[in-house]
Amino acid sequence: MEAKTKTSKPTDVKTTGAKTTTKTPAKKNAAKDLMDLFEDSLKDIYWAEKALSKALPKMQKNATDVKLQSAIENHIVETEEHIVRLEQCFEALGKKAQAKKCDAMQGLLDEGKSIMEETEPGAVRDSGIVAAAQKVEHYEIATYGTLAAFAKVLQQEECMNLLLTTLNEEKNCNELLTKLADTNINSQAVEA
Template sequence: METKTPAKKATTKTKSSKTTAKTPAKKNAAKELKDLFEDSLKDIYWAEKALVKALPTMMKNATDEKLKSAIEDHLGQTETHVERLEDCFKALGKKAQAKKCDAMQGLLDEGKSIIEETEPGTVRDAGIIAAAQKVEHYEIATYGTLAAFAKVLKEEECLKHLLETLKEEKKCDELLTKVADTNLNSKAM
């Protein structure tokens, strides 16, 4: 009869969180939530301004009329989002300042790439919707976070503007889903 020997327990050493090296902060790093809030406003301000420049290219390359209309409507809303952010800066007693948003730059580059890598028509339209929804989801996450920060910081005027924009971003995402679902994706097959 064969006897089994108990398996040797694997021992793994894990570093204690106390011994893990921390990434050093930049010289002008945010020290308080208000600093992070203001820095994040600069980031989304850049993102919205970049989007104002990118949306006309998306609209020009779309072929579906509902998609073109949705992009055109959102372009107008995006211009309003820029103004609302400027109002937030004003409410904070700060000059509106943009700081390059690497995340939005990546999403816009991906959208440009989709346009370049697809033939005009329903496949490109489906790609434009996919790229646009990625942008919307990023904006929804950002505005939701900023609204939460504004609430805690008791920045009521900013909170009002941020929630209004958040609501519009969610509606745009829903509209894009509706456009995609109304046979556009099926036609792209």
Template sequence: MEKKKAPVKRTASAKTKSAAKSPARSTSKTPAKKDAAKDLKDLFEESLKDIYWAEKALVKALPTMMKNATDKKLKTAIENHIAETKVHVQRLEDCFKAIGKKAQAKKCDAMQGLLDEGKSIVKETKPGAVRDAGIIAAAQKVEHYEIATYGTLAAFAKVLKEKKCLKNFTDTLGEEKKCDELLTKVADTALNSKAV
């Protein structure tokens, strides 16, 4: 006669135990704030305030980047972009006027983070090619954020039939892309190699 084996007690794995102890994950939607955007027009206006703050902050931050750069081409690129950024601010003010709103800036957390990172890079690098490479990296992150933002705003303006804003956004978008390309060229023309 065959002996019956006692049933094997299985212990819960560590993963199962921790899952049992941790609170259930929330599947509910995040409640909207009282003044949350209700439609694309609201979202457009909020995004406009955000990038307006960002551009104004850049006008203040770019001279410090230029002062800390040593490469002549990089200094010239930043100097030219300071002038362009002032035009970008003016275009945004024109856009506010076109939609019948007072120009209003709302702190852009993303740009603040990028600017803080740029300051850190300057402090954490030795003056010269290494710092220049860091400045380019920080500046290109800013450019990519702006490219994404202006591309989105242009798409919103097109749907909302805001022709003046659409033109301003596409003009600025083109300039941001050219700046990004120029920074890549400056980095590629031996600057990154000097930083090795």
């Protein structure tokens, strides 16, 4: 019996001197320039913020620490503002606001959901919620920082300013979560 071999799509191989480069075929609708990549990344974070706006109330409901509940409540409000700012970015680009599923955010939210399901209510779960929330914040900080840098070189000043405003809010939220964990929540989890 013969084994079937999997065939792959052809690639272009180019050899120049000692270097060999392989060029794989581009996907349909692949970004052709930085503006395409910028717009695609805006769609990605737009989806991410909308998904986060649905996940945050569940995190708040599962948190037991009053200060953590309050921090999440504030971030729910900020996240709604982030969605509006992204819509303003699309508008400034003359584009309709569109969301494209963000696999990274989906994974982070799934992990947060698992943490809440796999911990008892109380300080340990609160520590897990902080950890999950900070992973989300770090992803958002990286994304908004990159998008602001793209907007700068693309001379999209309105978008850049909107993105930088959101970036600062994400950094502030991360700092608050760190403070809550360091001054209260993690210590209580040790004693649980």
